[in-house]
Amino acid sequence: xxxxxxxxVRGLKKYFPVERSIIGRATKTVHAVDGIDFEVLEGETLGVxxxxxxxxxxxxxxxxxxxxxxxxTITFDGAPVENTRISLRNYRRNVQMVFQDSYSSLNPxxxxxxxxxxxxxxxxxxxxxxxxxTHDLLARVGLEPGRFAERYPHELSGGQRQRVNIARALAxxxxxxxxxxxxxxxxxxxxxxxxxxxxxxxxxxxxxYVFISHDLNVVQFISDRVMVMYLGQIAEIGPSEAVFxxxxxxxxxxxxxxxxxxxxxxxxxEVPLAGDPPNPIDPPSGCRFHTRCAFAEAVCSLDVPAxxxxxxxxxxxxxxxxxxxxxxxxxxxSGHTRAAxxxxxxxx
Amino acid sequence: xxxxxxxxxxxxxxxxxxxxxxxxxxxxxxxxDRGETLALIGESGSGKSVTLRAIMRLNPEKKxxxxxxxxxxxxxxxxxxxxxxxxxxxGEVAMIFQEPLLALDPVYTLGDQITEAIRRHETIxxxxxxxxxxxxxxxxxxxxxxxxxxxxxxxxxxxMRQRAMIALALACRPELLLAxxxxxxxxxxxxxxxxxxxxxxxxxxxxxxxxxxxxLGAAVEVADRIAVMYAGRxxxxxxxxxxxNTPRHPYTIGLLKSRAHGAMTKGRRLDAIAGSxxxxxNLPPGCAFAARCTLAIDACRTTQPALITTETGTRTRCLRxxxxxxxxxxxxxx
Numbered sequence: 001x002x003x004x005x006x007x008x009v010r011g012l013k014k015y016f017p018v019e020r021s022i023i024g025r026a027t028k029t030v031h032a033v034d035g036i037d038f039e040v041l042e043g044e045t046l047g048v049x050x051x052x053x054x055x056x057x058x059x060x061x062x063x064x065x066x067x068x069x070x071x072x073t074i075t076f077d078g079a080p081v082e083n084t085r086i087s088l089r090n091y092r093r094n095v096q097m098v099f100q101d102s103y104s105s106l107n108p109x110x111x112x113x114x115x116x117x118x119x120x121x122x123x124x125x126x127x128x129x130x131x132x133x134t135h136d137l138l139a140r141v142g143l144e145p146g147r148f149a150e151r152y153p154h155e156l157s158g159g160q161r162q163r164v165n166i167a168r169a170l171a172x173x174x175x176x177x178x179x180x181x182x183x184x185x186x187x188x189x190x191x192x193x194x195x196x197x198x199x200x201x202x203x204x205x206x207x208x209y210v211f212i213s214h215d216l217n218v219v220q221f222i223s224d225r226v227m228v229m230y231l232g233q234i235a236e237i238g239p240s241e242a243v244f245x246x247x248x249x250x251x252x253x254x255x256x257x258x259x260x261x262x263x264x265x266x267x268x269x270e271v272p273l274a275g276d277p278p279n280p281i282d283p284p285s286g287c288r289f290h291t292r293c294a295f296a297e298a299v300c301s302l303d304v305p306a307x308x309x310x311x312x313x314x315x316x317x318x319x320x321x322x323x324x325x326x327x328x329x330x331x332x333x334s335g336h337t338r339a340a341x342x343x344x345x346x347x348x
Numbered sequence: 349x350x351x352x353x354x355x356x357x358x359x360x361x362x363x364x365x366x367x368x369x370x371x372x373x374x375x376x377x378x379x380x381d382r383g384e385t386l387a388l389i390g391e392s393g394s395g396k397s398v399t400l401r402a403i404m405r406l407n408p409e410k411k412x413x414x415x416x417x418x419x420x421x422x423x424x425x426x427x428x429x430x431x432x433x434x435x436x437x438x439g440e441v442a443m444i445f446q447e448p449l450l451a452l453d454p455v456y457t458l459g460d461q462i463t464e465a466i467r468r469h470e471t472i473x474x475x476x477x478x479x480x481x482x483x484x485x486x487x488x489x490x491x492x493x494x495x496x497x498x499x500x501x502x503x504x505x506x507x508m509r510q511r512a513m514i515a516l517a518l519a520c521r522p523e524l525l526l527a528x529x530x531x532x533x534x535x536x537x538x539x540x541x542x543x544x545x546x547x548x549x550x551x552x553x554x555x556x557x558x559x560x561x562x563x564l565g566a567a568v569e570v571a572d573r574i575a576v577m578y579a580g581r582x583x584x585x586x587x588x589x590x591x592x593n594t595p596r597h598p599y600t601i602g603l604l605k606s607r608a609h610g611a612m613t614k615g616r617r618l619d620a621i622a623g624s625x626x627x628x629x630n631l632p633p634g635c636a637f638a639a640r641c642t643l644a645i646d647a648c649r650t651t652q653p654a655l656i657t658t659e660t661g662t663r664t665r666c667l668r669x670x671x672x673x674x675x676x677x678x679x680x681x682x
Contacts, residue, residue, distance in 0.1 A: 051535040052506070157624055158392075187391035188562060192606035192620035199617065214535060217607065221618070258536040260543070260565030262607075262680045264589040267569055271544055273537040275491075276505040 005039035006176060006208050007063070007095075012036050012072035014058050018281065030280050032058040034232035035072070037307075040176065041321070045202070045209040047223030047240065049216060049255065051277045055232040056212045060180040063210065064097045077175070093123055096169035100181035102161035106153040106168075113138070113149040116168045123172060130171075137167040140204075141197060159190035166197065170205065178210045183218060195222060216259050220244050225321060228252045231280055231288040234307060238323030248310045248325040251289045287328065299328050299335040306331070352379035353421060353556055354403070354524060360415035361398050361407060361580075368629040372398040374580035375416070377655075382523070385550055385557040387567035387588070389603075390577035393625055396560045399577075400526045403558070404443050405433060421523065439469050442517035446529040448509035452501040458512045459497030462519050469520040484515040488545060507538035514545070524556045525549075531566055543569045564603060568592060576600050579626050579636035586662025593676045596664045598641045601672060604679040635666070643668040 014033040017026035033055040040046050048056050061067050063074065065081060065088055074081045081091050099105040106115055113134050120130040135145040141163040153161055162182065169177050179198070183191045195218065202209060213219050219226060219240075226243045228236040228251065236249040247253045254273035261268055275292055278284055284291045290300035307324040308331045328334040333342025361373035373395040380386050390396040401407045403418055405425060418425040421440060428436055445451040453461055462481040466472060472480075478497070485493035488511040501509055510530060517525060527546065531539040547570055550557050561567050567574055568588055575585040576599065584597035595601050605619035623640040626632060632639065638648040645668065653665045666672065 051537060159624060187625075188564075188603060189391060189606055189621040190624065192618040193622070196617050196620055216536065255537060258540045260540065260563070260569045262565050262568055262592060264568050264592055268540055268544065271541050274541070276507045276538060277535075 004042050006042040006077060007040040007210075008075040009036060009038050009063070010073050010075070012059070012062060012074065013070045014055075014062055014067065015070045028281055031232050031283055032280060033062060033069075034283070036229075036232075036234050038227060038234065038237060039321075040208060040210055041225075042175075043206060043208055044224040045211050045222055047219035047226040048210065048212040048229060049214065049219050049226060050229035050235075051255075052214070053231070053277050053280055054229040055280075056214075056229055057180055058232075059229070060097065060178050060210070060212055063178055064095060065091065066097075089123075093172045094174050095176045095178065096172060096174040097178040097180060098162070098165045098169050098182040100184050102158055102165055102185065103153060105165055106161060108153055111150050111152055112143075112156070112164045113145075115153075115164065116171050119168065119171045133171065134167070137170055138164075140170075140201070141167045142193075143167075157190075159186055159194060162186060162194055163197065166194075166201070170201065173205070174207070176208045176210065178212070180212045181214070182211075184213060184215060191218070198222070216256065228255065231277060231283050233288060234326060235289065236323075236325040236327075237307065238310075238325075239321065242323040246323075248323070248330050249289075249327045250293050250295055250329070252325075254292075287326070289327075295329060295336075295338060297328070297336050303328070303334070305334065351422070353382045353384075354378070354380040354558075355419040356399070356403075356416065357419075358416035359399065359402060359418060360413075361395070361402050362413040362415075363407075363411055364413055365408075365411035366629075369413075370628045371631060372580055372628055373402065374631070376577075376580070376582055378575060378582065378585075380524075380556055380558065382556055383550070383554045384573065385547075385559060385571045386573045386575060387559045387561060387571035388575050388577060389561060389564060389567055391562055391625055393579075393628060394577040395580035395628075396577050397528050398580075400443070400528050400558060400560055403524075404437060404441055404526060406443075435469065438465060438520045438522065440522055441524045441526060442520070442522040443526040443528065444510075444513050444517050444530045446532050448506070448513040449501055451513055452509065452516070454501055457498050457500055458504075458516070462497075462516050465516060465519045481515070481519070484518055485512070487518070487549075488512070488515045490515070506534055507541060510534065510538075510542055511545070514542075514549070518549070518553070522555075524558070527557060527559045529561055530559075532561070532563070539566065540569070546570055564592070564607065576603070579631060580628065581636065581665065583637065583666070584662060584664040586658075586660065590660040590662045592680055594658075594660050594662070594674065595679065596658050596662065596669045596672045597637075597666045598643055598668070598672060599637050601674065601679060602640075641668075643671050 012033055013035050015029040015031055017029050019028040021027050050056050062069050076091060116134040117130040138145040138148060143163055183194050211222055223240045226240050227234055230251050236243055236252045247256055257272040273292060278291055286301040286303055287305050290296040305326045305328045307326045309322045310325050310330045328336040329338040332340040356376050356378040359373055359376040363370040363372060376399055388396045414426060459481050463477040466477040466480055481497060482493055490496050490511050531542050549555060559570050571588050574588045574591040575582045578599050584600045602621040606621055621640055626636050634649040634651055635653050638644040648667055653667045655663045655665050657663050
């Protein structure tokens, strides 16, 4: 299967200066996103997981071009995304975003129909037509237009507001929607409703999702491919089944075993991963995970492991791209004692 | 059988501050033995945090009407005087919150906050109080505790702050720890650390714990017993194992079914519970869940179901338990 990449990200970096010297030079920088390459294929859902501070949300903002990257390029549908008014306007017609906080992402002084119709109007749709489309969309996300169209955001529940945000994201008929912790603030029973809605809309409108969440259960459920991030870099990326069933980066393994078990007779007995993520201001040398990794060896603190294709056991030929991990143990001949010798790589 | 350590009898909490009284808790009966961990599960607005605050008497007194009885360690909490209440809070019962950054004082070091709490409750020299604070930091496994005692809350990571808050809560050797969603704001890797720490403290100090959460997984990791709340009432309660494996209330079943858990087939729709929780200022006369329940009959809408005991010993508030039998463990993919 060779689906076209809808979005292509190359060498994306974002540094935030946190302290400046007298002459205005940055003396300390947060390496929020530090050189990531990935693709989003047309029609897929790419899940992004990681701990707080790993750069998930910065990546989302970079993709949406809400902030300028320090380095790197984003290519959408074959054309580079550039920071010019016309280009961005056109880009945002195709790429929309839903945020975690359903309340602060809506204008409190606009009725929800005005909020949803605002985008199409700015992009030149006649008012009447924009309103008609708004009502269709409200009905589609499960909010009866007659009852809800003229309400204000504070009159709705969290789940209803998030439906409004989804309708607003759809109003410009985008190709790609970035969902940044879009269901995280919802109660579990409402979360399930919104997840169902997202899946239905994806089929109906042929959407592509980038789904960012810290909830691994939800990501596993909704994603075709998963990207695991650690301190601004990609630790592992691959088809959802491969990453969840056969994680090849020790960080992914630890993250997965941190999910609470639902089995009262089989509770977690050992902490899978000690400590907190290190400070992204001064990330560890070599593999960024080596300070918390149970398998770390000398090579891990010296060399930065590159994302390398790994064998995924039985599921090598899964659709949707390669399974890659950035770990010395997965790189043949890396010098790690658990890595395969360089020559034996092809034999396996 | 000895009296339970904590007992709530028909607890009712009504907030009278707004235009209409809001009935946040509507008759909660609950017991907790010494050394037992109970998880109180529910969605936002189900009354779980309000129940916890009522035990600590933290709800604003002027705007709250409390009905029923709260007994902790043989004492009637609702009638404690100001002085006894000061001793009770911290000395008998301590609480930890979801957001330590809001619960801790930003302008004092953690060491100062803990020694102050200890010296409020006991006559003890400053140095000794600090030694105890150090011991507490070691106990909750804060690395380089000596240095961290002199840190301000904002200088620590989320997980460390939560550990520090637990240390503060334990400062005056309470018997009961009330935990209000202490792991909700944490990353999965840190959440499991805190859950295991709570379990260890419970075992070693013989603490009783009430753990409020909306996450069934977190509840299973720490609790002996689980009570499920909906619209201010406990709708189902029993041993954690039985609640997870053989739930009988449609709401509990719905919660278990709607989880996007690994055992689910990919791409299948989730069995979401339709609708949303009722308005607490305008509760229906019957079962509050009836409007969202697929099994509801007319009787559900008019009468308040009584608590019945099922064959596994769990207690549930439902008229339709004859329809809610599932294969044990079926809902969690066992």
